[in-house]
Amino acid sequence: MKRKIExxxxxxxxxxxxxxxxxxxxxxxxxxxxxxxxxxxxVADIEEIPEPEVNPAAFSRIMxxxxxxxxxxxxxGYLYGFRNLLLRPVVLKTVSLILIFTFILSMTFSFxxxxxxxxxxxxxxxxxxxxxxxxxxxxxxxxRLHLELAxxxxxxxxxxxxxxxxxxxxxxxxxxxxASNALQYCEFLSSEECSTLVAKAKDCHKKxxxxxxxxxxxxxxxxxxxxxxxxxxxxxxCQCANPCLSPEE
Amino acid sequence: MDSYSSLLKNNEINQRDIxxxxxxxxxGDKNSKEKLFGYIYPKLYRFxxxxxNNKAEAQDLTGDVILKxxxxxxxxxxxxxxxxxxxxxxxxxxxxRKESVRKSKISIEDMPGELKDGSKDFTxxxxxxxxxxKAMEFLSERQKEVIILKxxxxxxxxxxAEIIGTSEGAVKLLQFRALKKMREYxxxxxxxxxx
Numbered sequence: 001m002k003r004k005i006e007x008x009x010x011x012x013x014x015x016x017x018x019x020x021x022x023x024x025x026x027x028x029x030x031x032x033x034x035x036x037x038x039x040x041x042x043v044a045d046i047e048e049i050p051e052p053e054v055n056p057a058a059f060s061r062i063m064x065x066x067x068x069x070x071x072x073x074x075x076x077g078y079l080y081g082f083r084n085l086l087l088r089p090v091v092l093k094t095v096s097l098i099l100i101f102t103f104i105l106s107m108t109f110s111f112x113x114x115x116x117x118x119x120x121x122x123x124x125x126x127x128x129x130x131x132x133x134x135x136x137x138x139x140x141x142x143x144r145l146h147l148e149l150a151x152x153x154x155x156x157x158x159x160x161x162x163x164x165x166x167x168x169x170x171x172x173x174x175x176x177x178x179a180s181n182a183l184q185y186c187e188f189l190s191s192e193e194c195s196t197l198v199a200k201a202k203d204c205h206k207k208x209x210x211x212x213x214x215x216x217x218x219x220x221x222x223x224x225x226x227x228x229x230x231x232x233x234x235x236x237x238c239q240c241a242n243p244c245l246s247p248e249e
Numbered sequence: 250m251d252s253y254s255s256l257l258k259n260n261e262i263n264q265r266d267i268x269x270x271x272x273x274x275x276x277g278d279k280n281s282k283e284k285l286f287g288y289i290y291p292k293l294y295r296f297x298x299x300x301x302n303n304k305a306e307a308q309d310l311t312g313d314v315i316l317k318x319x320x321x322x323x324x325x326x327x328x329x330x331x332x333x334x335x336x337x338x339x340x341x342x343x344x345x346r347k348e349s350v351r352k353s354k355i356s357i358e359d360m361p362g363e364l365k366d367g368s369k370d371f372t373x374x375x376x377x378x379x380x381x382x383k384a385m386e387f388l389s390e391r392q393k394e395v396i397i398l399k400x401x402x403x404x405x406x407x408x409x410a411e412i413i414g415t416s417e418g419a420v421k422l423l424q425f426r427a428l429k430k431m432r433e434y435x436x437x438x439x440x441x442x443x444x
Contacts, residue, residue: 006425045376054291062312066319
């Protein structure tokens with residue numbers, strides 16, 4: 001197989017370094033002689049250039065500084081290395097960007113807490129609530145969170161009604177559903193915890209009924225049926241909410 | 250000073266002894282540290298010198314590199330040669346990034362004295378350190394590193410490949426292209442070898 005020109009040049013460079021003359025090197029490769037001759041003469045010239053001189057005074061100054069570096073051993077050494085890593089421009093920039101991003105994100109989440117349907121940040125608030133539910137793994141906490149969300153939805157429902165004087169169906173349904181959803185975890189709780197949860201869910205539904213009855217006289221005729229249906233749903237949920245009892249009881 | 254001067258001159262440390270010296274220097278042995286830095290200082294200085302504008306800059310940057318190496322030495326893992334050159338490479342890059350120094354394209358006016366003068370007979374021109382440095386400005390960073398490590402430091406292809414993180418084949422190709430480019434540069438200024 002024919003050798004590549006860069007490989008032949010490399011072989012010839014080694015021969016030049018060993019002290020062979022350019023012409024004697026090229027004898028074995030006459031087909032490349034014209035192309036390689038100037039390069040080999042050039043290499044021979046480079047080899048003859050004296051090395052740039054090092055300043056001993058500069059070296060001694062550096063060694064004095066090197067010797068003054070305190071020894072970093074064990075955990076201290078790693079902490080020192082970690083500090084140095086943090087101070088590297090790329091790491092510093094990345095950490096700053098992450099912090100700024102986290103700050104902006106947390107500010108957006110906190111501002112979205114008071115938003116209502118139709119507001120710019122309302123989708124963010126819904127996203128936060130869903131994430132919060134998904135990230136809660138303890139069933140007791142999860143059921144508590146459902147009740148909290150039911151309360152928040154009820155507050156929002158009232159605010160939207162005061163503002164727009166009309167029923168927001170989405171909020172109405174979700175406030176009732178959230179309170180009922182809290183009870184789905186009862187089978188994983190002790191009977192005492194379950195009774196407390198049922199009592200809280202009932203309270204929540206009662207509050208909802210109270211709110212619905214307060215606004216009932218003020219709603220338009222078109223929404224009247226909706227309110228009555230919602231009150232019925234809440235009352236039914238209150239009556240049925242007793243999953244801790246065994247069939248015999 | 251005298252001891253350091255003699256240390257600098259004493260570059261005859263056997264390559265095979267380096268791992269042992271590095272290992273002792275990592276444990277804090279002062280004598281080994283001095284030997285090691287005496288050995289790598291000229292190498293790093295030359296490596297940096299061909300990539301900077303002047304000797305003072307190269308000297309300062311070499312100092313910075315030595316300090317960085319001294320601080321991080323106890324935690325160093327892997328190939329020592331490859332590591333020290335990567336510290337040097339990154340320090341030079343950081344320096345130019347900070348200083349926002351943009352290397353201007355070399356024109357005939359930028360050539361070293363003896364090359365610039367058109368009236369001179371270029372056949373009499375000797376290839377010197379400065380002229381080589383100028384010619385190297387036309388090379389890519391990797392080509393530059395191959396030329397420095399191979400022709401100034403005397404490393405073998407395998408060692409150069411390890412240091413710059415590539416294959417031996419790629420080193421040969423980089424070497425061929427770099428030499429061709431530099432030769433063309435000297436052709437342009439009608440450089441001819443002095444007999």
